[in-house]
Ligand SMILES: Nc1ncnc2c1ncn2[C@@H]1O[C@H](COP(=O)(O)OP(=O)(O)O)[C@@H](O)[C@H]1O
């Protein structure tokens with residue numbers, strides 16, 4: 001139970017601002033996420049939480065350091081291999097949902113499966129139906145995302161992150177665009193997924209209330225992880 | 229390949245269904261690009277066909293001797309007398325002199341006038357022509373019914389006439405029933421002995437043609453000729469015969485009193501004009517292609533932010549760069565083919581319609597170039613931004629502004 005599924009070693013991420021100045025967003029982060037964990041990343045706005053999540057979620061490459069999955073530094077993989085890993089290893093939930101408005105709810109949830117290279121041990125459509133049913137959006141399966149509520153959109157996004165049955169779910173302020181009540185429901189959903197299905201979840205939040213509900217708190221300050 | 233392509237096609241078609249405005253605008257751009265080029269070239273070809281139809285009946289081995297300095301540019305028709313000014317008045321002596329020129333096949337005097345011609349059914353103002361028997365050979369006239377007049381008719385001032393098809397059709401019940409009946413013009417009565425086939429030359433087709441000697445009464449009391457046509461066996465001899473004929477005429481006339489024009493020379497000039505018209509058409513076509521292209525480009529670029537974000541989302545859920553490129557290539561291809569085909573079909577329909585009045589024609593090269601260039605622009609501006617977006621990290625693409 002205590003094996004780490006992803007490990008960050010001495011991660012730096014910086015951008016050039018203009019021609020001269022370099023902005024360093026992550027300053028030597030070391031972090032290990034263990035199988036089955038439910039962790040919250042907290043920290044003030046601009047401290048580097050999203051940047052860290054993107055590195056963990058293989059959505060962006062760090063400037064230096066190592067990202068180790070299954071004893072392999074995945075930064076040495078080429079783009080196709082990284083894409084495959086992104087498809088199978090991780091599911092990402094964004095604050096802005098990031099659904100495609102021209103696809104229906106069901107098509108959005110199934111989108112990751114259209115790019116899958118692996119053979120499925122299950123029927124993707126059945127799993128999509130199961131997830132929609134479980135999240136209470138089955139009646140909206142043929143609707144378009146811009147025609148449903150924010151809470152429903154985030155449920156679609158969570159279903160999409162789960163469709164490939166990944167080993168890790170990352171959520172960057174998933175309740176940030178929702179009202180408190182809806183936000184609480186979404187948080188309950190994550191808790192449930194972690195408890196009943198032992199899904200590893202890392203989520204970013206700056207609400208201490210939510211952070212308390214998680215089992216582990218990772219505090220980020222000025223590009224560095226202070227407490228884990 | 230096919231089972232990999234069909235979901236792509238399906239997803240591209242689904243995209244179009246949900247993105248109607250962009251789809252319509254893009255294919256419209258390509259459609260207009262294809263259509264304007266194909267139509268412009270078709271119209272240009274029509275113009276060319278029309279004008280060359282007017283010239284076709286005159287053989288390339290024809291030398292025309294005209295009084296004055298020849299064509300002045302006005303008038304324009306092959307017999308349009310308005311274009312001529314002053315100069316020599318040719319007569320039978322000139323014909324006799326010219327017959328002595330070595331290497332000449334035909335010498336045809338031409339009397340030309342316009343006047344009222346009465347037939348059995350109707351009357352009409354048309355061309356009255358007096359020529360000799362060689363005229364028909366020289367002009368490649370084909371007889372539709374009856375016969376043409378011969379040497380004897382010419383020397384006997386026979387009151388006979390050969391009618392052009394359109395004239396015969398208008399002043400008699402039926403064109404081929406005119407033979408044996410008579411026509412009246414300028415106070416004389418002529419027996420119709422033949423009708424010649426339609427040539428496409430308006431003046432030829434609506435002329436009444438008689439022996440030139442027959443005109444020497446009321447029609448042409450001065451017994452002069454409007455023009456003299458010379459027939460040369462082959463194109464190579466045109467040059468030498470022309471200069472021989474010139475020498476003969478210079479014995480009697482001043483240099484400025486007549487002009488010798490070779491048909492081949494006119495054809496060359498006409499062909500040069502066509503070359504120029506074609507060049508202008510190609511230029512106009514290229515401009516409309518460019519305008520169409522810029523339109524396509526604008527539509528593609530107007531949606532680039534939205535599409536880059538879409539690419540970021542697709543990449544975030546596992547799409548490889550090649551998946552994105554295949555998707556956008558399929559999409560652009562389908563759009564271009566759709567727009568291009570629509571443009572072609574519309575052009576074909578328009579061309580078929582206009583052909584009723586004007587001999588327009590589709591040109592394969594224009595079709596291929598128009599289709600090819602429009603599609604290439606559509607595909608390039610569909611795929612190029614996608615390629616750029618796919619090169620970004622997924623998060624950069626999602627956050628693209
Ligand atoms: N693409 C980028 N280029 C330059 N600076 C960036 C970029 N993305 C983020 N940053 C900066 O990095 C810092 C950390 O950002 P972020 O990780 O989004 O913070 P958080 O999510 O904790 O609010 C911020 O100051 C932000 O302005």
Ligand SMILES: [Mg+2]
Pocket residue numbers: 049050051172
């Ligand atoms: Mg953030």
